[in-house]
Amino acid sequence: MFSRNFRARMIAVAAIWISIVLFASGLGLSIVIRRVVEAHFDHDLLDHARELADLVELDAAQRLFIARNLSDPRFSPARSGMYWQVILQNGETVRSPSLQDDLSLSLSVTPDQTREGSLPPSTALANVEGPTGPMRMVRNISEPSRLGQPVEIRIGADERLISDEMEHLNLTLMATLGLLALAMVGTAYAQVAYGLRPLQRMSRAIVDVRSGKTTRLPEDLPEEIMPLVTELNGMITANLSMVDRARVLAGSFAHALKTPLAILDEEAARLKASGQESHAQILSEQCSRMALLIDYQTARAKASTIANAxxxxxxxxxxxxxxxxxxxxxxxxxxxxxxxxxxxxxxxxxxxxxxxxxxxxxxxxxxxxxxxxxxxxxxxxxxxxxxxxxxxxxxxxxxxxxxxxxxxxxxxxxxxxxxxxxxxxxxxxxxxxxxxxxxxxxxxxxxxxxxxxxxxxxxx
Structure with missing residues (x-):
């Protein structure tokens, strides 16, 4: 099919190329979007860390407590994927409700788990193993004046939350790129169909030439195919001229032979009149045969002309x-x-x-x-x-x-x-x-x- 259909080949090549480009673009966009989502998560965690730092208080017995719950409700349900932990210099610790169901759970980090990011110098980023799987964590150390001692705040979010977010974004991206691919393939098809219209018109014109409706191809076609049209018109004209000349020559040849044949036929009649009937019959039959052969070849030449026209x-x-x-x-x-x-x-x-x-x-x-x-x-x-x-x-x-x-x-x-x-x-x-x-x-x-x-x- 593709080896004989120029339009199908062009559409197939366009579809394959569009698919490859959009697939590569989709992968690249997915990577970029994930980095943006991760950076957004990191900044959200930093904002939560700052909010938490403002809520850290000491009671009359100098025990650590949090004045109220954080504004994000995801820190409350157990194992929700969002966790925080506040550690004073003296080792006293307060944890988020999402960690309270298991006192053995904690947010710990080692130096080899920290990574670079775009957060302030007093803040460190880390990829650690959290209570429910891989987790991104922000570690911030500050010294509020009201506390009189440094406080370390650790806030983390499960990687699965980012993966869930990316899943929805990837589905939207795939649907968008799929629709874009269909639109681009459709546009390519329309472009190919429109671009091949002059060739279709030329094909119909050739059919008209062969069926006798016209003797020339139209000359108002795009300049890219006009050299071909000019050559074809030249071939058609030359062919018609050549056939016309052959027809004229065949007619002239037939006319030139018929006069001597008529003379021979008269000679056969004289032979018959003189009593030489056998010779006259042979001569007459051969003259008739030659006349028919001349008519036969003339008819063929004439038919060749008319058939082409x-x-x-x-x-x-x-x-x-x-x-x-x-x-x-x-x-x-x-x-x-x-x-x-x-x-x-x-x-x-x-x-x-x-x-x-x-x-x-x-x-x-x-x-x-x-x-x-x-x-x-x-x-x-x-x-x-x-x-x-x-x-x-x-x-x-x-x-x-x-x-x-x-x-x-x-x-x-x-x-x-x-x-x-x-x-x-x-x-x-x-x-x-x-x-x-x-x-x-x-x-x-x-x-x-x-x-x-x-x-x-x-x-x-």
Whole structure:
């Protein structure tokens, strides 16, 4: 799929690149956000430490107590993840309610656990093992004047609180980046689709050239593809000119040969009049054969021109003309002709060539028919199937390919030169059609001709 679809390849590359960039960006943002969240936690802990320092008091017996609870209620529930501990110089200690359920729990720190941070010099940061897991702790030492001695305040928060916060932030970040990825891929698709529109227009123009609607590609396309358009227009013009010259040369050649043939034919008539009938017959037959061969090659040259130009013909008109002509100028042939199906269809074939095609098929059928020739037309969407049947003896299967060879005649007693079906075959191939033989419904042979419909670029 991707090797043959330019749009799919571009979209796939854009989607992969966007995914990689956004994934890397998401990882980087997650790391930065975690650092911001950790710094926020550290500053919150420092604020709580300062608040706690203002609440430390000594009673009349010089025992340490806290004037009231901290403003953050998370220090109250047991093992909540937020803890504090106040230690006087004399070793007296007061702990947060979240540590009161187990007197063995305490907030301890060793020098190797401290880390650098952006807090004041009197404050130290540490990553320690807390009561319920890894914990971030702020250790602040101050000497309030009302106490008259230094006091150490330790406040910690579980790392899981940061992880829980990051989980919600990461989900939001992932959803945002996912929507952004979809939007960017959609934008890339729209950009590729819009960018390829000139190529689609060019493709349709080529179809129009082939179907005969026009002979040139449009010249108002983007400048990036105009060199290609110019070259293609040049090729089309050169091809048409070359075919026209070939047609003129073929016509001139045929005309130049027909005059000597006419002279030879007159000479054959004089020989016959002088009593040399055998020589006259040989000469006359060869002249007729040469004339037919000239017509055969001229028809091929003409068909090649018309096929490239995208000519068309109405099947009904051609059939009506052939049958009327055959009935009028073929005395002694009392054949009945019947037409079935959608005869008003239009095929991509020159009218003269279609006349010769169907005329040869009808002539062959009438020559072998006992009484009836049936022509049926089927519209097959992209093509038209024309079937010419007769009620004659039919054509044996072993001879159905050979009858299309130039000069082949299955019965010398029948009139003809053996060129009709050969011409029909070559004309059919020049129009990308098909011609074959099957058994007839009425007992004889059925010659089937398939041609493209007008305006359809595909083959039949």
């Amino acid at each position: 995208g000519a068309f013909a109405v099947v009904a008109d051609v059939l009506r003309s052939i049958i009327n002509t055959y009935s009028r100028f073929s005395p002694g042939h009392d054949r009945r002709f019947e037409v079935e199906g959608a005869a008003d269809v239009v095929v991509a074939c020159d009218t003269n060539d279609l006349t010769e095609l169907i005329g040869n098929l009808l002539d062959n059928a009438a020559k072998w028919a006992h009484d009836l020739v049936v022509v049926s037309i089927e519209d097959l969407d992209s093509s038209v199937l024309i079937t010419v049947e007769d009620d004659g003896p039919g054509i044996p299967a072993e001879h159905r390919m050979r009858v299309f060879d130039v000069g082949t005649r299955l019965d010398d007693a029948k009139p003809g030169t053996g060129l009709g079906l050969a011409i029909a075959r070559d004309l059919t191939s020049l129009y990308d059609g098909r011609l074959w033989i099957e058994d007839s419904r009425i007992g004889g042979a059925a010659l089937k001709l398939a041609l493209r419909k007008k305006g359809d670029p595909g083959s039949s």
